[in-house]
Amino acid sequence: MNVIAAKEANIKKAESLINEAAMAGSEIVVLPEMWNCPYSNDFFGQYSEVEGEATYEFLSKMAKSLNIYLVGGSIPEIDNGKVYNTSYSFDRNGKLIGKHRKIHLFDIDIEAGIRFMESETLTAGNQSTVINTEFGRIGIGICFDIRFPELFRKMTLAGAKLIILPGAFNMTTGPAHWELTIRARALDNQVYFAACSPARSMEGPYVAFGNSCISNPWGELCGKTDANESNVYADIDFEYVDKIRNQLPLLKARKPDVY
Amino acid sequence: MNVIAAKEANIKKAESLINEAAMAGSEIVVLPEMWNCPYSNDFFGQYSEVEGEATYEFLSKMAKSLNIYLVGGSIPEIDNGKVYNTSYSFDRNGKLIGKHRKIHLFDIDIEAGIRFMESETLTAGNQSTVINTEFGRIGIGICFDIRFPELFRKMTLAGAKLIILPGAFNMTTGPAHWELTIRARALDNQVYFAACSPARSMEGPYVAFGNSCISNPWGELCGKTDANESNVYADIDFEYVDKIRNQLPLLKARKPDVY
Numbered sequence: 001m002n003v004i005a006a007k008e009a010n011i012k013k014a015e016s017l018i019n020e021a022a023m024a025g026s027e028i029v030v031l032p033e034m035w036n037c038p039y040s041n042d043f044f045g046q047y048s049e050v051e052g053e054a055t056y057e058f059l060s061k062m063a064k065s066l067n068i069y070l071v072g073g074s075i076p077e078i079d080n081g082k083v084y085n086t087s088y089s090f091d092r093n094g095k096l097i098g099k100h101r102k103i104h105l106f107d108i109d110i111e112a113g114i115r116f117m118e119s120e121t122l123t124a125g126n127q128s129t130v131i132n133t134e135f136g137r138i139g140i141g142i143c144f145d146i147r148f149p150e151l152f153r154k155m156t157l158a159g160a161k162l163i164i165l166p167g168a169f170n171m172t173t174g175p176a177h178w179e180l181t182i183r184a185r186a187l188d189n190q191v192y193f194a195a196c197s198p199a200r201s202m203e204g205p206y207v208a209f210g211n212s213c214i215s216n217p218w219g220e221l222c223g224k225t226d227a228n229e230s231n232v233y234a235d236i237d238f239e240y241v242d243k244i245r246n247q248l249p250l251l252k253a254r255k256p257d258v259y
Numbered sequence: 260m261n262v263i264a265a266k267e268a269n270i271k272k273a274e275s276l277i278n279e280a281a282m283a284g285s286e287i288v289v290l291p292e293m294w295n296c297p298y299s300n301d302f303f304g305q306y307s308e309v310e311g312e313a314t315y316e317f318l319s320k321m322a323k324s325l326n327i328y329l330v331g332g333s334i335p336e337i338d339n340g341k342v343y344n345t346s347y348s349f350d351r352n353g354k355l356i357g358k359h360r361k362i363h364l365f366d367i368d369i370e371a372g373i374r375f376m377e378s379e380t381l382t383a384g385n386q387s388t389v390i391n392t393e394f395g396r397i398g399i400g401i402c403f404d405i406r407f408p409e410l411f412r413k414m415t416l417a418g419a420k421l422i423i424l425p426g427a428f429n430m431t432t433g434p435a436h437w438e439l440t441i442r443a444r445a446l447d448n449q450v451y452f453a454a455c456s457p458a459r460s461m462e463g464p465y466v467a468f469g470n471s472c473i474s475n476p477w478g479e480l481c482g483k484t485d486a487n488e489s490n491v492y493a494d495i496d497f498e499y500v501d502k503i504r505n506q507l508p509l510l511k512a513r514k515p516d517v518y
Contacts, residue, residue: 103517105512108508181447184442220435250406250407
């Protein structure tokens, strides 16, 4: 989705896109990173909400009214004066079943490319997040978390067969690393990996790469869009995960005593 | 290189290609996996050598006479009645500076694809291998080892800035996973990653994918060939590794207490 400065308009837009996805038959719906707030250190504090406030309430109601699982992208959360980049997940009854605070803050300074220091305003989470659903277990990460293979291995060993990652890569690292890293995490862990970005807009303070996509456990994209606003759909076959893991038994072949 | 059934001819071919590489200015030369022996459980035992025998001796002499570092691909090694898939590395004086025994044996059974069970004849190694050179530290893995991100993270944390992997992927996993995994390991660990395969031959018991290539620490290929026999060259810039690690400080941003 396109994210703009007006929080209320972002919520309206999310409502419309979630409705569209549910009407198309989606049972698990995912929003992008920081979808109710411009992606900028200037806004995270101002847009932040305590858990349970308006945006949270909206997400819970949408999940319940549409009878879907809703992974609510991420929004700025404030707790005891600290601001986090937080993803809330809800079940079909609108009940919170997972909360992930971005563990790895986005601090980067590329020569002739992007500079961004999330740690100037945000506090990092310190826990890996795996949620339970009727389909199986799902790992949740946020954007820069994707850079760290250890985290996704941990989720996988905790039973995740699908990993969902709201993320807003940029115009330096997006073209170079977004699809490569998504496919590699899926392949190495033999999971589906769904990464959901805001659409690209040249008007905001941060130009997201877009290109939301889903990789299957063989490392092939099975759903993909471009930089423009649109829903992306994929069939997630948890039995195919088991099949791949039987044919190419990577997880059983690990040698944890060596590393 | 093309690997054929005759061991002596394979050694002659290796001699010619190593000479060519050294004449072109290479200071580190790499051979592919199982380059003196057909890639088949029927031959590993028969072709195996005790450490220090003919093939080892050949490699050591080549390194010394050409004043190069030589990562001798891999050959079947026999030790106490057990056969290993082993890579010997030599310095400019022909002195052994590293020995890696493939840790993860290639046991795979893909529906409508390849079946291969290395563990029917080979014994696995149990140690990560990093060698010291005048340029910096170099990690060594063999083929299926590449599937396990933990191993390459361990090498990286042990100081590797270049990883060398003799490997013979096949016509099922090669097109699907070879380049993706090489680039992802390089990017995640911010290292150069050089993977050296036998050339593709439709005549032997195992059809290698070929496509030897080198990725730089930004996840871009900086050297590449196709399925045919040829040397592949790349400039390895250890200072560029440091530059990438400073601009995108992934290794410092790890959260080992979380995973």
